[in-house]
Amino acid sequence: MKEIVVISGKGGTGKTSITASFAMLGGQDVVVADCDVDAADMHLLMAPDFGFTEGFYSGEVAVIDQSNCVLCGICLKKCRFDAISVIKKQFVIDPLSCEGCGYCSRICPAKTIINKKRLAGKWFISQIKTGSVMVHASLGIGADNSGKLVAKVKNEAKEIALEERKDFILVDGSPGVGCPVVSSLSGANFVVLVTEPTVSGLHDLKRVYELVKKFHIKSGCIINKYDINPDKTGEILQFLEENDIAHIASLPYDENFTRAMVQGQTVIEYSNGKLTEILAESWGKIKQLTTN
Amino acid sequence: MTERNTMKIAIASGKGGTGKTTLSTNLAAYIAEREDVVLVDLDVEEPNAGLFFKGELTHEEEIYKMIPSWDESRCSQCGICAKVCNYHAVIKLGESVIVFPELCHSCYACSELCPENALPVIRKKQGTLREFSNQKLKLVESRLDIGEEQAVPAIAKTKKNVSSRHGGMRYAIFDCPPGTSCPVIEAVKDADIVILVTESTPFGLHDLKLAVGTVRELRKPFGVVVNRFGIGNDDVITYCREQNIPLLATIPNNRKIAEMYSIGELVYRHFHEVGEVMEHIVNYCINIVAEKPA
Numbered sequence: 133m134k135e136i137v138v139i140s141g142k143g144g145t146g147k148t149s150i151t152a153s154f155a156m157l158g159g160q161d162v163v164v165a166d167c168d169v170d171a172a173d174m175h176l177l178m179a180p181d182f183g184f185t186e187g188f189y190s191g192e193v194a195v196i197d198q199s200n201c202v203l204c205g206i207c208l209k210k211c212r213f214d215a216i217s218v219i220k221k222q223f224v225i226d227p228l229s230c231e232g233c234g235y236c237s238r239i240c241p242a243k244t245i246i247n248k249k250r251l252a253g254k255w256f257i258s259q260i261k262t263g264s265v266m267v268h269a270s271l272g273i274g275a276d277n278s279g280k281l282v283a284k285v286k287n288e289a290k291e292i293a294l295e296e297r298k299d300f301i302l303v304d305g306s307p308g309v310g311c312p313v314v315s316s317l318s319g320a321n322f323v324v325l326v327t328e329p330t331v332s333g334l335h336d337l338k339r340v341y342e343l344v345k346k347f348h349i350k351s352g353c354i355i356n357k358y359d360i361n362p363d364k365t366g367e368i369l370q371f372l373e374e375n376d377i378a379h380i381a382s383l384p385y386d387e388n389f390t391r392a393m394v395q396g397q398t399v400i401e402y403s404n405g406k407l408t409e410i411l412a413e414s415w416g417k418i419k420q421l422t423t424n
Numbered sequence: 425m426t427e428r429n430t431m432k433i434a435i436a437s438g439k440g441g442t443g444k445t446t447l448s449t450n451l452a453a454y455i456a457e458r459e460d461v462v463l464v465d466l467d468v469e470e471p472n473a474g475l476f477f478k479g480e481l482t483h484e485e486e487i488y489k490m491i492p493s494w495d496e497s498r499c500s501q502c503g504i505c506a507k508v509c510n511y512h513a514v515i516k517l518g519e520s521v522i523v524f525p526e527l528c529h530s531c532y533a534c535s536e537l538c539p540e541n542a543l544p545v546i547r548k549k550q551g552t553l554r555e556f557s558n559q560k561l562k563l564v565e566s567r568l569d570i571g572e573e574q575a576v577p578a579i580a581k582t583k584k585n586v587s588s589r590h591g592g593m594r595y596a597i598f599d600c601p602p603g604t605s606c607p608v609i610e611a612v613k614d615a616d617i618v619i620l621v622t623e624s625t626p627f628g629l630h631d632l633k634l635a636v637g638t639v640r641e642l643r644k645p646f647g648v649v650v651n652r653f654g655i656g657n658d659d660v661i662t663y664c665r666e667q668n669i670p671l672l673a674t675i676p677n678n679r680k681i682a683e684m685y686s687i688g689e690l691v692y693r694h695f696h697e698v699g700e701v702m703e704h705i706v707n708y709c710i711n712i713v714a715e716k717p718a
Contacts, residue, residue: 233531238533276606307602328686331685346570
């Protein structure tokens, strides 16, 4: 069982649309994990049945019982997250700012602050239209610990893949270079970098590749909308060559991706054109690069 | 950190790649033709605003977070530090105390509750803050070092820096990270108004709903700008109407605009209608903030 992670650094490069296409092409061989838990969109294309749903508790949040508060103000003085303020002569904790360190509850002389487990989101196991399984999640508003939810989604997907003897886990990763991406990358066998030929696309590709290098994972790159800027595409190709990153494919600017999305479909189902052909070829290459 | 005279406009979106940076940079440059404005790139993981800005580097400093460092000579092996750390960032292994900086949230509990003062806090570099200047426009960007995972403290530091160095600016525009989780909350929480950028696609709509949930939770006035309008469908427009969300502007889906962006050009200088959109957004923000009860 091999793990393929698709990331992009920059958002909006087409990462999810492309990953969903691969999930379609991979069919029953592939367990899908949507690790872009902060703005998960893959379910919109995969017709999941949300067969299993569970709350995801992670981290804590401080809660004050006002009836025992002696108004000493020590909690406010000690909080490093500006989460405690005085409203109408009461000390009030803003759960969005509280990072659950528990310092206030430990030092409260009246013992009137307690730390509670925080419901950080939900996660799901779904049957999807490819005939396979997808593990996905939604993170609560302003929740911390997205890295932990990513790890949860990935680990569940891994267990299912092992149990059902699937060949691949296909992971839709999150944007950026921070903690959720780090979580997405850990344990991967191959990384697909999706980029676009724009100043931001190239800039973000370089940064996220720095991160991939730290993990020593083999990687390949897909340049989406390569034809909106041939010069930048050239620069990207040069970067790939210099860094020994496989160039998997260049995809043309094609609004069929969006038209398919509006129908709740991947572009593979939507049209039989050139794009589908390139994507099928790309998926073949990725499988080969991953297993070799 | 409130300065009464700076209007803080946060540009955010649930989905990545909808045009936050395009809107932030164009809006800032547009305003700077007449008034002082500081553009603050709070997408510290992937800062891009600087790619659209030509200016002179005027300031540079390290950004750091505070972490405990173990002073073995003072330690009495009581183990309180490990017990009080909710993040497992401080553990006691045999007779040693080990600190994991990437797990530390800088709450100071271990340091201040240590009876021997054996865990003084020290600075740990997270990235670099740079400030660029071009006439009335200032750009402040922070970028995390690769391998640094925590965006929130870097965002908080950047905002603090901006209010102390640029408190007198008429406008501050925050280019926020994508998503709805803790970094976005940190970026948006002291803005006067939030502009959510989306696109008229199912992904755009889905993530817009998440972003709307976030700004409503924060009780911020907000409006929506639909980018690449014309692609996809009308569901975003219908949603805004049903939810009584002000739709500030639409920017048409135009391959020429995408090409302009791809080379790092400011779009409003080439497309008159985009300039009008900027004018409209500025006026909208001024009106909303003027109406806000003190």
